[in-house]
Amino acid sequence: MKLMKLQEKYFQQNGGLMLQEHILNQGRSMETMKIFSNDELKKATNNYDESRVLGKGGYGTVYKSVLPDNKEVAIKKSKICDKSQIKQFINEVILLTQINHRNVVKLLGCCLETEVPLLVYEFITNGTLSDHIHDISRASSFSWEKHLKIATETARAPAYLHFETSMPIIHRDVKSTNILLDDNHTAKVADFGASRLIALDQTEITTLVQGTRGYLDPEYFQTGKLLEKSDVYSFGVVLAELLTGEKAISSYRPESYKNLAMFFVSAVKEDRLLHILEDHIVNEVNIEALKEVANLAEGCLRLRGEDRPTMMEVAMKLEGLRIMEKHPWGKDNQTT
Incomplete structure (x- = not known):
């Protein structure tokens, strides 16, 4: 009793x-x-x-x-x-x-x-995206096709949350440890504890800053104003992780580049992209295709939210790149 x-x-x-x-x-x-x-x-x-x-x-x-x-x-x-x-x-x-x-x-x-x-x-059977890209024994067997598949599927989740639910939902903690993979490497976004609903007549909400170091939108951190574009920034960090195999925060990089976002954006702007990409990806993929994904990531990581694409635009761009990758014309272009 x-x-x-x-x-x-x-x-x-x-x-x-x-x-x-x-x-x-x-x-x-x-x-x-x-x-x-x-x-x-x-x-x-x-x-x-x-x-x-x-x-x-x-x-x-x-x-x-x-x-x-x-x-x-x-x-x-x-x-x-x-x-x-x-x-x-x-x-x-x-x-x-x-x-x-x-x-x-x-x-x-x-x-x-x-x-x-x-x-x-x-129960999602195959661990987190972080496990796969930061474990050396797994990362080397992780093909570019899988990278692009996971990036595209991950982007679909916040795009759906922002544009296709009855009220927009901001995840607020998009990161590689919150992206789970099943046996087919289908990506599934998890952990909605920090998420927020935005009323349809609002464009932003002011809230106590919450998120994970290395993935946190700097504009949100400075102003406390949460926007859908905050998820876009976090996704940009995940995309940079997929391309480089680097962690969002690392003490192994120089002091000014401990933050992956800064390290990645600097490399793209200074035309040093090939120096920071994973070797097996560079050897496997047409450089122009890599540059398109890298430029998309750089766009997501812009300091001002208004300068970033929407998650729907990101998802559509990645979908298009996947189609090009699978299409015979896309394959032909890679071998010319």
Whole structure:
């Protein structure tokens, strides 16, 4: 009885009633968005056994789990948090119930009966984009075709969030560790805890600056004004990572170039692009094709948001480059 009362207290504290009402208002069935019991998830994780841990970070811990129907899932267990973080959790759930896109990690449900709320996601089998581009043993076998595929699919997610949802959604933390890959190297964007909705009559919102060092839009950092173009900047850093194999922040680069964005933009402007690109990519791809992607990344990394392309423009440009790459004419041009 005492345990039931405690679970009920946590359920209300974690915004359970609000979430239930939202799910019903959205017309989502409990099959597509399930509220799990604490017992179900304890069993699925073998009581949160350390051997099930997929990753740990500032947000908490993610466990690989198996539900009774043998479906593999990832369970995100937040650290013990204050009320503002509870709001962030509710924000993530409400946002994800509105999103249905093949390049966004699917939220299957949540558990609100514990001291800290839990999120249950589809399990993505092949790790993060960061794992693939910064692990030397994997990176060398990562073809240009895969690079371009992943870049294009990643771009589709924020383009969809900005232009095709009922209200524009800014992800606010696009980075290579938040891009997951399945066995076919299909990219899926994850972690919407920091995301924000923008009302249709707004062009920007002023907010407490939040994001990851190295990926953070400098204009947003200076002004606190969050725009869709903030995601464009972060995506530009991911594109630079894909092209160079370099990390967003690195102490191995000279002091003035610890930030990859500065390092990359400087190389493009000074015509030193070939010096910073991954060797196996340079040997594999027509240099003009590489320059087009590099120029697109440089455009995303411009200091003023108004000078950057939109995510829709970025996605369309990458789609076009992929078509050229696959088309026989594109192949012919590379061999002439």
